[in-house]
Amino acid sequence: MTEDLGIGVIGTGMIGQDHIRRIADVLSGARVTAVADIDRTRAEEVAAKRGAKVYDDAGALIAAPEVDAVLVCSWGPAHIEAVLPGLEAGKPLFVEKPLAVSQDDCLKIIDAELTLGKRLIQVGYMRRYDAAYAALKKTIDSGAIGAPLMYHAAHRNARVPADLYTDDMAVADTMVHDIDVARFLLDDEVARIRVIAGKKNSIGGRLRDPILGVMEMAGGAVVTVEVSVNIQYGYDIRGEVSGETGTAELAEANRVVLKSGDSFCGRVPADWRERFIEAYDKELQDFINTAKGGTVSGPSAWDGYAIQVVSDAGIKAASSGEIVACEMVKKPALYT
Ligand code: NAP
Numbered sequence: 234m235t236e237d238l239g240i241g242v243i244g245t246g247m248i249g250q251d252h253i254r255r256i257a258d259v260l261s262g263a264r265v266t267a268v269a270d271i272d273r274t275r276a277e278e279v280a281a282k283r284g285a286k287v288y289d290d291a292g293a294l295i296a297a298p299e300v301d302a303v304l305v306c307s308w309g310p311a312h313i314e315a316v317l318p319g320l321e322a323g324k325p326l327f328v329e330k331p332l333a334v335s336q337d338d339c340l341k342i343i344d345a346e347l348t349l350g351k352r353l354i355q356v357g358y359m360r361r362y363d364a365a366y367a368a369l370k371k372t373i374d375s376g377a378i379g380a381p382l383m384y385h386a387a388h389r390n391a392r393v394p395a396d397l398y399t400d401d402m403a404v405a406d407t408m409v410h411d412i413d414v415a416r417f418l419l420d421d422e423v424a425r426i427r428v429i430a431g432k433k434n435s436i437g438g439r440l441r442d443p444i445l446g447v448m449e450m451a452g453g454a455v456v457t458v459e460v461s462v463n464i465q466y467g468y469d470i471r472g473e474v475s476g477e478t479g480t481a482e483l484a485e486a487n488r489v490v491l492k493s494g495d496s497f498c499g500r501v502p503a504d505w506r507e508r509f510i511e512a513y514d515k516e517l518q519d520f521i522n523t524a525k526g527g528t529v530s531g532p533s534a535w536d537g538y539a540i541q542v543v544s545d546a547g548i549k550a551a552s553s554g555e556i557v558a559c560e561m562v563k564k565p566a567l568y569t
Pocket of ligand 1: 247306
């Protein structure tokens with residue numbers, strides 16, 4: 234396809250609007266031709282700015298002739314109702330995380346993709362496109378630190394909305410990014426998870442905050458993930474892999490270290506949008522480039538399923554205090 238890819242966006246909330254902005258103003262090779270949102274007024278406002286058509290539901294948007302590929306940016310429980318018809322129509326789909334909100338629904342999606350016999354889904358786990366994580370992965374794969382033995386991560390948010398954020402979200406919405414990164418960096422699946430509540434941060438009110446996820450990978454490597462969501466000072470993402478002969482650590486995200494007087498300092502990003510803005514650009518540009526050829530790359534429906542299994546086990550582990558096994562179906566050859 235030489236002309237621009239026509240993209241239909243389902244869900245015009247925060248991330249939907251942000252992706253529409255990047256397609257229109259930052260990326261190349263695509264334009265937003267259609268939008269749908271359960272809130273029609275919101276969809277109409279967004280469409281008017283971009284010259285896109287408005288559809289009442291996911292099915293109508295997917296069937297539209299000006300839609301070559303689809304972005305699913307509605308809230309998680311609504312993803313399945315867009316993804317299955319999208320696959321049926323044979324259109325490439327970029328699905329914001331989570332792929333779906335239950336393992337059964339993830340497996341239905343995998344079955345539908347297997348029936349097609351090719352990948353059409355890219356899931357929005359964007360950290361794999363971040364330059365620092367990509368460099369960390371390259372370092373591990375080069376053998377520079379020997380066999381990786383442990384991955385230590387921290388995900389710290391300045392604050393979360395007290396009335397909306399729940400204990401389960403600390404695993405299902407926040408820790409999932411590091412679950413994906415651990416699988417990506419170590420090239421392995423999570424076998425077991427335990428979640429420990431730390432000494433409570435009084436700023437978090439009723440929330441169990443911070444928590445520590447401890448995971449054992451199938452090959453024996455150990456992963457620890459601190460999730461702190463009221464750390465106040467900024468959005469601080471850390472990751473370090475220790476191997477048999479060395480360690481490799483994500484560099485600080487700021488580009489300038491200011492030295493003045495007798496001290497040095499750098500900026501801590503305000504939030505995930507600032508920290509990962511380039512990764513979001515890259516993941517979507519990759520989607521556009523591959524969708525034009527009728528396929529996709531990047532995080533797959535299998536990744537979406539495997540992360541859902543670990544997330545469900547993590548939520549169980551957090552409430553029971555037990556170590557919970559992450560039991561997965563056999564990985565189909567399409568995803569190996
Ligand atoms: P949001 O602001 O609430 O936007 C979701 C939008 O989808 C809202 O406009 C919502 O309408 C609409 N919607 C709900 N059900 C729908 C349906 N059946 N059909 C069409 N539209 C529907 O949420 P958000 O923060 O943008 O998050 C959207 C998705 O992106 C979530 O899955 C979230 O986990 C993911 N996300 C990923 C990242 C990342 O780092 N990759 C970051 C942020 C969000 P109402 O408001 O009327 O319900």
